[in-house]
Amino acid sequence: MLTLLFDGIAYGMLLFILALGLAVTMGLMHFVNLAHGAFAMAGGYITVLLMQRLDVPFLVCLPLAFAGPALLGGVLERTLYRPLYRKPHLDQVLFSIGLVFIAVAGADYFAGSTQQIMQLPEWLKGRTEWGSGAFMLGMGHYRLFIIALCAALTVGLQYLLARTRWGSRLRAAVDDQRVAAGLGIDVNLVFLSTFAIGSGLAGLGGALGAEMLGLDPSFPLKFMIHFLIVVAVGGTSSITGPLLAALLLGIADVAGKYYIPKLGAFIVYSLMIVILLWRPQGLFVRQGGRK
Amino acid sequence: MEPRTPLSRERRWRWWEPVFWLLALAAPLVLPGQALIINTMAITALFALSLDLILGYAGIVSLGHAAFFGLGGYAAALFAKHVMPDPLVGLVVGMGAATLLGAVASLTILRGTDLTRLMVTLGVGLVLLELANRFDALTGGADGLQGVVLGPVLGRFEFDLSGRTAAWYSLSLLLLFFLLARRIVQSPFGATLKAIRDNRLRAMAIGIPVTLRLAQVYTLAAALAGAAGALHTQTTGFASLDLFEFHRSADVLLILVIGGVGWLYGGILGAAGLMLLQDRISSVTPQYWMFWIGLFLVLLVLIGRDRLLRPWTWFEGRNA
Numbered sequence: 001m002l003t004l005l006f007d008g009i010a011y012g013m014l015l016f017i018l019a020l021g022l023a024v025t026m027g028l029m030h031f032v033n034l035a036h037g038a039f040a041m042a043g044g045y046i047t048v049l050l051m052q053r054l055d056v057p058f059l060v061c062l063p064l065a066f067a068g069p070a071l072l073g074g075v076l077e078r079t080l081y082r083p084l085y086r087k088p089h090l091d092q093v094l095f096s097i098g099l100v101f102i103a104v105a106g107a108d109y110f111a112g113s114t115q116q117i118m119q120l121p122e123w124l125k126g127r128t129e130w131g132s133g134a135f136m137l138g139m140g141h142y143r144l145f146i147i148a149l150c151a152a153l154t155v156g157l158q159y160l161l162a163r164t165r166w167g168s169r170l171r172a173a174v175d176d177q178r179v180a181a182g183l184g185i186d187v188n189l190v191f192l193s194t195f196a197i198g199s200g201l202a203g204l205g206g207a208l209g210a211e212m213l214g215l216d217p218s219f220p221l222k223f224m225i226h227f228l229i230v231v232a233v234g235g236t237s238s239i240t241g242p243l244l245a246a247l248l249l250g251i252a253d254v255a256g257k258y259y260i261p262k263l264g265a266f267i268v269y270s271l272m273i274v275i276l277l278w279r280p281q282g283l284f285v286r287q288g289g290r291k
Numbered sequence: 292m293e294p295r296t297p298l299s300r301e302r303r304w305r306w307w308e309p310v311f312w313l314l315a316l317a318a319p320l321v322l323p324g325q326a327l328i329i330n331t332m333a334i335t336a337l338f339a340l341s342l343d344l345i346l347g348y349a350g351i352v353s354l355g356h357a358a359f360f361g362l363g364g365y366a367a368a369l370f371a372k373h374v375m376p377d378p379l380v381g382l383v384v385g386m387g388a389a390t391l392l393g394a395v396a397s398l399t400i401l402r403g404t405d406l407t408r409l410m411v412t413l414g415v416g417l418v419l420l421e422l423a424n425r426f427d428a429l430t431g432g433a434d435g436l437q438g439v440v441l442g443p444v445l446g447r448f449e450f451d452l453s454g455r456t457a458a459w460y461s462l463s464l465l466l467l468f469f470l471l472a473r474r475i476v477q478s479p480f481g482a483t484l485k486a487i488r489d490n491r492l493r494a495m496a497i498g499i500p501v502t503l504r505l506a507q508v509y510t511l512a513a514a515l516a517g518a519a520g521a522l523h524t525q526t527t528g529f530a531s532l533d534l535f536e537f538h539r540s541a542d543v544l545l546i547l548v549i550g551g552v553g554w555l556y557g558g559i560l561g562a563a564g565l566m567l568l569q570d571r572i573s574s575v576t577p578q579y580w581m582f583w584i585g586l587f588l589v590l591l592v593l594i595g596r597d598r599l600l601r602p603w604t605w606f607e608g609r610n611a
Contacts, residue, residue, distance in 0.1 A: 032406060084592065089405040090352055091592045094548055097541055098588025105582030221537065225417065232410040266421040273399065273414045280403025 002137040004255055010143035012250025013150035014212065016243050018205035018223070019230035020157070021073075021198025023242045026231050029174075029191060031081065032089050034096035036202055036227055037220030038103035039069040043203025044210040044219065045107060048116045058121045065207035066200040073199025077192050100220045107217040118211040146208055153201070157239060170194055229272045235282025245283060302477045311556075312466055319458040326454035332566045333461035334522045339546045339558025340465075340472055341515035346544075347553035348476050349508045350488030351400055354409050354540050355416030356516055358396070361534035362419060363389040363517025365430060368439045368530035376442035378460065382521045389517020390510055397506035397513075413537070420535035435531030439524060450526070457526035464522060465559075468515055473555055475511070484508055545588065 022036040043065035050056040050064065080099075084092055124142040161167040172180040173187045181187050206219070213223065226249075234245030249268055256267035275283055315333075319326045338360055345351040367385035371378075399411045423430045430436055443449045448456045475481055486494040487501050495501050524530040533539070542565075550561025573580040 026406065032409065080589070080593065087592070089409075090346075090548075093352070093354070093409070094545070094588050095592035097545075098585040098592070101581045101585025101588065103585075105579065105585065109582075225413065225537075228410055228413070232406060266418060266425065269414045269417045269421065273411055273418065276403065276407050276411050276414070277399060280407045 003139075004258055005251060006137060006139055007143060008251030008254035009247060010140075010146050010250075011212065011254055012247035013147050013154075014205060014209050015226060015230050015250055016246035017150050017153060017201055018209065019227040019242055019246060020239065021195075021200075021202045022227045023231045023234065023239065024194055024198045029085060029195075031085060032092045032096065033081075034093060034224055034228075035099035035103065035220065036096075036199075037222075037224045038100055039073055039199040039202040040206030040209070040223070041103060041107060041215070041217075041219040042069045042072060042206065043200075044206035044215045045111055045116070046203070047207035048118055048210055048215060049111065051119060052116075058124070062204060062207055066204040069203030069206075070196045070200030073202075074192060074196035076199075077195040081195065082188070082191075100224070103220055104217050107219075111217070113217055116210065116215045118215070120211060142211065146212075149208070153204075154239070154243060161239065166190070166193070226268075229268065231282075233272055233275050233283055241282060302474075316459070316462055316466070319455045319462070323453060323455060326458040328566060328570060330454050330458040330461050330526050332563050333458065333465045334519050334526070335543070335546065335566060336559040336562035337461070337465045337468055337522065338516055338519035338543050339550070339562050340469060340555060341512045341519065342543050342547055343552065343555060343558045344472060344476070344512040344515070345509055346547060347557070348481060348484045348488060349505060351505065351509065352405050352408055353400075353412040354537070354544070355412030355414070356512075356543055357535050357537070357539035358412075358416040358419045359389040359393060359513040359516035360520035360523070360539060361416075361423065362392050363520030364524040364530050364534045365423060365436065365520075366517070367521030368436050368524040369429070371439050371441050371525065372436070376440060378441050378444050378525050381441070381525060382464070382518060385521030385524075386514045386517045389520065390514040393510040393513020393517075394506070397509040400509055401502055401505060413540075416535055416537065416540060420532060423532055423535060430530070433532060435529055435533075436524075437529065439528045439530065441525055441528070454526070461522050461526060464518065468518060469555065469559070472515070476555065480504075480507075545584070548591070 018040050019036075021039070022033060025031045025033045025036070046068045047058075047061040047065045050061050051058065056064075076099075080095075084095055120142055124145055126141045128139050128141065128144075130137045130139075161170065169180070169185050169190050172183070173185055173190045177187050206215075213219075229249060230242050230246045233249065234242035249271070252271055253265070253268050257265075260267070318329050322329070338356070341359075342353065342356050345353060363385035366388035367381040370381045370384040374384075375381075396412075396415050399415065400408050403411070424432055427433070441450055444456060444460050448460070450456050476484070483494065483499045483504055486497070486499060487504060491501055520534060523534070546561035546565050547558050548561070549565060550559070551557030569580060569584075572583055
């Protein structure tokens with residue numbers, strides 16, 4: 001029971017970190033970026049390849065898995081994404097599907113189509129158990145590590161958004177671009193940095209998730225749907241919405257696959273449809289928010 | 292001026308339209324070796340035609356159109372396997388199943404923004420994929436549904452190995468549904484759809500029952516997609532989970548965008564063009580195919596469809 005809950009939370013936290021960048025582009029910049037998973041895949045591949053080929057320690061790989069996709073995201077935002085902010089959603093969908101296809105083919109070309117195996121360092125491999133019977137709580141150390149790291153990131157991001165100057169600029173730019181620009185905020189720069197951070201987080205999530213989710217060239221297509229669900233269900237007006245949605249979906253998915261394995265991902269998809277029909281703007285949306 | 296005059300003018304046939312259809316119907320005869328790919332093209336064209344009804348004429352963005360394709364396909368295959376092998380009855384059954392699903396699913400597209408619609412349509416497709424995968428006793432699960440054997444079309448034309456009967460069967464149904472779709476979009480009903488696509492609020496203000504119209508056209512498109520799916524399983528004798536896959540929805544969206552949204556021939560030409568291209572490129576490797584199609588999509592959006600497909604317009608004056 002508790003073990004399931006624990007695994008669900010770990011999975012949910014991971015989903016949250018993966019989807020957060022998407023929540024920002026989609027919710028704040030109103031850009032339907034289906035290519036988000038490609039950045040996550042980039043982070044995953046950076047980590048796995050560095051560890052396999054160059055024996056770089058896991059903890060050194062993580063910052064690199066953040067920096068690589070962040071840089072990539074920044075460059076792409078400046079060159080390709082920015083002209084598309086004002087285009088119709090259909091164009092954005094097509095464009096980002098195109099990017100996903102390129103990324104899938106590229107990963108296949110450079111790293112091969114096989115599943116990449118992630119070798120965890122020794123100190124993350126163990127498992128601790130508490131209690132007994134129905135209340136037995138078994139915690140894999142790696143999952144504990146993910147929960148701790150993601151929780152720290154969440155708190156840090158919340159601080160960044162709510163307390164810093166950059167955060168208030170972002171919120172201003174999102175609420176009304178023209179007024180924000182009029183107040184002397186460099187909206188382009190704010191969006192660029194936001195996009196880069198979002199892509200970086202996706203990369204970090206991809207690196208952390210390579211062990212749990214698996215990593216192969218079809219990763220962006222396979223998990224695109226999960227990120228989208230988190231964002232669509234959580235709503236995009238705050239980061240608490242996607243967080244709660246990710247936890248809910250993570251737990252529902254793990255529990256569903258354990259108790260009713262025959263239905264598999266069916267539970268999560270149906271849950272999403274029901275939630276979206278009930279509240280089309282997402283579950284946790286600030287009432288009276290714009291749009 | 293009579294209020295109906297512009298509609299009837301639009302309804303008149305252009306000279307090249309009968310030529311186009313005659314050429315299409317003659318194709319299996321002229322190129323007997325290519326009958327199988329012609330069959331696939333006709334089916335894909337029908338599928339694209341169906342998406343065009345909702346995307347091009349009603350402005351509904353959908354990423355889950357494969358749901359109807361797959362359901363129609365499975366329904367027709369199961370019917371052929373367990374009830375009776377007649378293709379036309381099977382087609383009607385497939386369409387019926389897809390129509391029912393379309394009527395129910397049309398409730399999901401009425402609320403929310405583009406994003407919600409994308410997600411819900413995607414979700415419906417995924418739910419069906421999972422269902423088809425889990426109920427493997429009925430659908431064969433990941434192995435697919437084997438052993439679908441069909442009787443002759445109209446009791447006379449046997450399906451042959453070269454695929455010529457299949458090609459004609461699909462082409463004639465494509466023509467039939469094209470005529471239906473053409474008649475619909477050029478009717479007052481079609482005009483109301485375009486009004487909704489262009490400005491939903493204004494359409495509502497002049498008294499168009501927006502919700503009802505959207506539900507109607509969505510159901511209709513679902514029926515056509517179901518017919519395409521039924522044709523697919525009938526002519527290949529096989530139904531697999533692949534019918535529901537996301538890439539199918541993405542492909543058909545792509546075909547439509549390449550050919551031209553909001554123009555009934557767009558889907559047909561896009562399907563023909565893309566299938567030919569795919570046939571050539573993917574004979575090398577499927578990965579390269581994905582790369583090129585991705586690159587093409589990115590360029591298409593960045594440069595703009597008109598400018599990419601008609602490069603000669605680059606040098607004309609910017610009078611737009």
